[in-house]
Amino acid sequence: MPQYKAPLREIRFLVHNVLDFPAHYAASGHAEVGADLIDPVLEEAARFCENVLAPSYRDGDEIGTHLVDGRVKTPDSYKAAWRGLTEGQWAGISSDPELGGQGLPHSLGMIFHDMAESANQPWCALFTLTQGAVRAIEAHADDSLKQKYLPRMIAGEWTGSMMLTEAHAGSDLGLLRTRAEPADDGSYRITGEKIFITWADQDITDNIIHLVLAKLPDAPAGPKGISLFLVPQVLVDEQGNLGKRNSVSVAKIEEKMGLKSSPTGVINLDGAVGWLVGKPHNGLAAMFTMMNCARLDVAFEGMSLAELSRQGAVEYARERLQMRAPSGAVYPDKPADPIIVHPDVRRMLLTQKALVEGCRMLGYFTAMQLDTSLHGEGEAQQKADQLVALLTPICKGFFTERGSEVADLGIQCFGGHGYIREHGMEQIARDVRITRIYEGTNGIQAIDLMRRKVIGSDRRLLDLLLEQINSFCAANANHQQAGELVGKAAAVAAQWSELTDQLIAGGRLDPALPMSAAFEYMEYSGYACLAWCWAKMAVVAADMLAAGQGDAAFLQSRLETAKFYMARVLPRTESLRASMMAGPETLSGMEDEQFFMP
Structure with missing residues (x-):
């Protein structure tokens, strides 16, 4: 298994020399975030990802997650990694300080994502889904829901999930059948079945806050009839105390090609208690607050797993001795030259390097636009909104396609050793494959880019x-x-x-x-x-x-x-x-x- 090492030299080059994050922050309302703050954040993020998170990656693949008595059991190392995340206050790195977050720019949080996804991508979905749910609740829920749920989600005490897909509907959400019936107390009773739901159950935190798409009784047909509901897995009283478990259950955990440690489930809601988020029949717009951020997160997943593959390939190519260079021995003191001297291996390694590092710069540039889109004003904010809209499907589609390519090249550099489990390169190829499907297949991203x-x-x-x-x-x-x-x-x-x-x-x-x-x-x-x-x-x-x-x-x-x-x-x-x-x-x-x- 490649031992992940955060590419801090490259990251600092982009942040300070190419993209000038400090000047960007000064212009976008974060003047306090200068180089003297950025560099320690990068160093601490690298330490957490290398020393706490990365060791759990192989462990998670071998142990996996399992359904035991109706609940998902996760590897112990995942619980330890989550404790490290909350103790380091990474869970709320870019969230509102008034709700317990650190209030750092979103782009700095995305750099943390970059490192964390390389260290353990299957685990990271628990973190990124929670952040996405936080953003959707912040943007669309009323104050009572925000105050009740957000502080503990931002602190990492509770996590979040996104429940969209149904078996018959797939990507055509207008066909969904999950129903929400109003109750006398202002809440709703939600009934339906959702599939392909990631981290909708786990034994790491005490509660999970689900965001569920459903239709009200008077809903018009199609996408314009969808509403969004907040459905806690464990009900919470007015004092914030946990009560009884809501009527949300796991019917099945899918057996997947990769992401063995990231549970993907069939979830049943049987009259589950929930609360409307935003306006009736406006759920798709509210959910896209979460989905658009999630699409950029998935882009980073593809890029970051590619980073892990290229690190493994470079290390192996420097050590593996095979034959001599075409022009003669480069290392005559050794029985053979390391394979990094061979032109075809260099072609593969340079392709990995060019694609990963190029994607990283484009991803960071896009994250900077997201900063301005979220917190800017006037014309600058409008332009940033438009750039984010254009670049999100490009990043999601292109980064994840290249992620699979780079992971495949990593296996090829290892030869037969890349195809067996011992070296961990095949796990990267299995895990990165989903990124081309997550949050809308890349064909859908292409249609969105072209048509819209x-x-x-x-x-x-x-x-x-x-x-x-x-x-x-x-x-x-x-x-x-x-x-x-x-x-x-x-x-x-x-x-x-x-x-x-x-x-x-x-x-x-x-x-x-x-x-x-x-x-x-x-x-x-x-x-x-x-x-x-x-x-x-x-x-x-x-x-x-x-x-x-x-x-x-x-x-x-x-x-x-x-x-x-x-x-x-x-x-x-x-x-x-x-x-x-x-x-x-x-x-x-x-x-x-x-x-x-x-």
Whole structure:
């Protein structure tokens, strides 16, 4: 199993040199969060993730979670890790101080997520789901619900879950059948069955606060008839004391490909007591407060598990001795050279590095926009809202697709040793696979990007991002060391814009055209964004080298990786472009019965 080590040098480079978090915080109402606070938070987060959380990852996969007498039993190491989380006050890192949170910027909390997801992604869902539920309750519930439930959720005493999916409905939530009947005391009685519910039961905390989508008796048909309800697993009296267990039960724990230690259950609600969150029939909008944040969380899951895989692959490639380098012995004192000298292994390791580190910068940039979206004002807040809306499906889809790719490359670097359990690389591949499905499959993310964010805004959201990219490229077009890299970023941004115009125009004649290209468009968008990210990192690294600042070897690695990305990864956009332009007829020519004809 790879021993996770937080990539603090890279994180500090992004936070201080490339993205300038302190200046961002000063401009967005967090002037007190400077480098003197950021660095200790990063160091403490690294210590918790490396020393407390990471050791439980393999343990969780081997022990798993089990249903015992109707309750979910978790590994003991998971309980110890949760105690460490609450004692370190990480559970409320970005929550309102008036409710017991630390009040740090959301982007700093996302960096903690980045480290924690690498250390133990299955465990982290317990934490991220709780944070998402907190955000939804903060944004939409009345004050009495907020005061009753949020302080103990923020403290980590209670956790949260999200109950959306039903067997017959899947991603079409308008078809859900769970019903909510009003009671005389202002509460509701909720009845139905939910599936694929993560961490809806556990033996780690005393209570779980479920957010449940259901329909009132007078609900209109479809998505506009959905309401959101807060349903505690254990009822709470007016003094905050725990009472009897609510009518929420686990019918089944799913047996899954991965995430063995993260319970996914079929949940029955049999007249469970709940309270309306927000307005009647407005539940989908309220739930999207949780889901949109969760989609960025899942993007980080894909990226962070990719980080763990690449760390394992690099360590193995440095130690595993096999044959000699093509040009002759690099380590003549050893019986063979380590495999890291072989071109094909270097190709795999550089691909991992370019994708993981490029995604990390784009993820951190997106988290900064979320800061401004949540706490900014006026035009700045509006622009940040729009950038978050555009970048969320790109990050979720692209990061998780690349997460699977990087995990697969990690196994390949190990050869046969990667396929067996001993080294832990296969666990990463199993665990990361769900991220392409979680919180809306990547096909749904692609449709959302194309239909709602690009066509729906008449490309206004894209132009907002392209304005930033083009401004950077114009300012650095003649950069002495990185100008060529900047030029490649500018070229793919221009082609991205041209492709968008072609798809929008074609869609007016045939609506199937942009939908047939949606997945490739999402992928193309991710590669184009990473070209900008790597060009920006290259410019900063080159300037620091010229000024004699920082670690020269580390900064040089930025430049070399940027060159590799532009030369060996970015050309993937050409095949994606050709696929997009092939047209919808390549998908529609066959009759349904012809897909398989025994």
